[in-house]
Amino acid sequence: MHKHSKTTFMAFVLNLSFAILEAIFGVLFQSSAVLADAVHDFGDAMAIGLSAYLEKVSTKQTDLRYTLGYQRFTILAALVTASILITGSTFLIIENTPKIFNPPVVNHQGTFVLALLAIAINGFAAHLVHKGHSANQQILTLHFLEDILGWVAVLLVSILLQFTDWYFLDPLLSVAISFFILSQSLPKFLNNLQIFLEKAPEDLNLEALRRQIETMDGVHQVTQFNAWTMDGQRHIAMLHLHIETGTDERLLKDQIHHLLEAHKIAESAIELDYSSLEHQHHTKL
Ligand SMILES: [Zn+2]
Ligand SMILES: [Zn+2]
Ligand SMILES: [Zn+2]
Structure with a gap:
């Protein structure tokens, strides 16, 4: 394997x-934070597995089945993952907000040991991945660091519960983690949804482009201007x-192609x- x-x-x-272990121990220790x-x-x-697989698919060359190429498969991975995260975190918020006011008794010795173990393993994993410098590996490192932060919070709460009976801290932390997940996944979902729905690329000023083209020699009017993006990076346009009459068509087309290319319209x-x-x-x- 590479x-x-x-x-x-x-x-x-x-x-x-980890997810499976957390689900089991979250229920056993009555900890909503661990469940979150x-x-x-x-x-x-899901994000790591699905995007690794679909990113491989997305590099496939254009063929007669997918004449626009396979790049949208990465968008699919992002949409599915974001949907799972949005559903999961929304469920947790609904489930755990009432528990803040009526908290169950958490097995804090259990969550303490679990947190120590998780920090050690995640720290080791982050260290391993950190050696790589590709964009993908940097994202993975970020994920591990983010996980460690979550576990540090669980650890702190378990230590506090050693000395106090502030059991509301656990569902509160769970809701905080859920809101964090939601704040990351919701914008991602909406962004990718817009690409799916063929929205004009965010970084293109179509009005300015149209005006610029209409000042070119021989152009009377731009009567149709379609622009969409395959994956947020590679844009396509149809004009x-x-x-x-008497316009140098070849020169005009060449001018426009160059203008569009300068605006990431491949x-x-x-x-x-x-x-x-x-x-x-x-x-x-
Ligand atoms: Zn993460
Ligand atoms: Zn993780
Ligand atoms: Zn026409």
């Missing part, structure tokens, strides 16, 4: 087994221009019409 995929695989297995961590780790495992199709009638003839918009 070294890079080995760390990904390790991170996947670690997060998944279970959801987080399950989401991490129809109403041009004047692929574009330009249709030239000599009258608005001609345009109406091939469009039903």
Whole structure:
């Protein structure tokens, strides 16, 4: 196995087994905070596993089945993972907010030992992954550090519970963790949803581009301007221009292609019409 995929695989297995252990011990120790961590780790495992697999698919070359390429498969991974996290954390917030006012008695000796163990293992994993410098490995390192922070909070609460009976701290921490998960996953979900729904790329000022094209020699009007993004990075555009008779078509198209390329539009199709009638003839918009 390639070294890079080995760390990904390790991170996947670690997060998944953690999630299962946390689910079991969360119930055993009556700790909502540990259960919230279970959801987080399950989401991490899904994100790591699914995106590793679908990212591989997404690099496949365009073919006759997917004529626009496979890049959207990474969007699918992000959408599925974000949906799981949103559902899980919303459920936890609904479930645990009332418990803040009527907290169950947490087995704090249990969560104390569990937290120490988790910090040690996550710390070791972060150290292993940290050696890599790819974007993916940096994200993985961040995940492990974030997990450690969650566990440090669990540890602190378990220590406090040693001396006090502030059992509300555990559901409170659970709700805090859930809100954190939600704050990360909701924007991610919405972003990727917009890409799925073919929204015009955020970083493109279509109005400015249209104006710029309409100042070019021979261009009468931009009658149609479609722009969408495959994955947030690679944009595609389709334009129809109403041009004047005698225009140097080759020069004009070349000018426009260069302009679009400068705006991260990797692929574009330009249709030239000599009258608005001609345009109406091939469009039903
Ligand atoms: Zn994790
Ligand atoms: Zn994480
Ligand atoms: Zn047209």
